[in-house]
Amino acid sequence: GNSVTQMEGPVTLSExxxxxxxxxxxxxxxxxxxxxxxxxxxGLQLLLKATKxxxxxxxxxxxxxxxxxxxxxxxxxxxxxxxxxxxxxxxLKGVTGGGNKLTFGTGTQxxxxx
Amino acid sequence: xxxVSQHPSRVICKSGTSVKIECRSLDxxxxxxxxxxxxxxxxxxLMATSNEGSKATYEQGVEKDKFLINxxxxxxxxxxxxxxxxxxxxxxxxxxxxxxxxxxxxxFGPGTRLTVL
Numbered sequence: 202g203n204s205v206t207q208m209e210g211p212v213t214l215s216e217x218x219x220x221x222x223x224x225x226x227x228x229x230x231x232x233x234x235x236x237x238x239x240x241x242x243x244g245l246q247l248l249l250k251a252t253k254x255x256x257x258x259x260x261x262x263x264x265x266x267x268x269x270x271x272x273x274x275x276x277x278x279x280x281x282x283x284x285x286x287x288x289x290x291x292x293l294k295g296v297t298g299g300g301n302k303l304t305f306g307t308g309t310q311x312x313x314x315x
Numbered sequence: 316x317x318x319v320s321q322h323p324s325r326v327i328c329k330s331g332t333s334v335k336i337e338c339r340s341l342d343x344x345x346x347x348x349x350x351x352x353x354x355x356x357x358x359x360x361l362m363a364t365s366n367e368g369s370k371a372t373y374e375q376g377v378e379k380d381k382f383l384i385n386x387x388x389x390x391x392x393x394x395x396x397x398x399x400x401x402x403x404x405x406x407x408x409x410x411x412x413x414x415x416x417x418x419x420x421x422x423f424g425p426g427t428r429l430t431v432l
């Protein structure tokens with residue numbers, strides 16, 4: 202079945218530091234890949250997505266590239282801000298067995314300090 | 316953007332009672348909603364897919380008689396945890412699928428924290 206593995210947190214960074222949150226996946230075919238963000242007390246929000254190999258999703262300074270050869274979709278940001286503190290979830294939507302179902306990773310908490 | 320609400324945000328109940336959680340799509344119609352359960356430091360686990368006007372589709376291992384889902388309108392799905400026990404304590408999150416403009420994206424509610432004493 203489909204699965205998503207992402208690095209455990211919490212990740213603590215100073216403001217303006219470079220961020221990488223690793224995400225790898227297991228799926229048949231070519232799933233769509235997503236990063237969701239959950240700010241404290243709020244629901245999950247779609248941050249970015251990529252639907253095919255080599256696509257790069259980007260939003261709010263965050264980027265992730267769909268790497269089929271390494272089955273990865275690592276999240277990066279060049280300079281984090283305190284307001285980026287949240288929990289980040291990597292997810293995939295498979296192409297078989299119910300194409301609307303999302304499979305999530307365990308989430309990575311990011312704390313950005315001044 | 317699309318907004319999904321959940322009510323209540325927190326609920327504490329006694330063991331053996333039933334609790335109803337509502338999920339509403341506020342500015343769009345959703346023929347499909349999803350119910351997830353999230354344990355501390357774990358990922359969201361899909362419990363069931365709620366389809367307007369028809370029976371919900373439950374994931375393997377989820378008791379349909381325990382977790383009753385009703386999707387009676389295009390903007391409301393409810394999850395009722397029947398005869399709740401302490402092991403049902405968890406964070407329940409719903410999402411609603413927005414098909415406007417062909418985007419086919421899920422929008423998530425803020426979640427409901429259930430504590431069963």
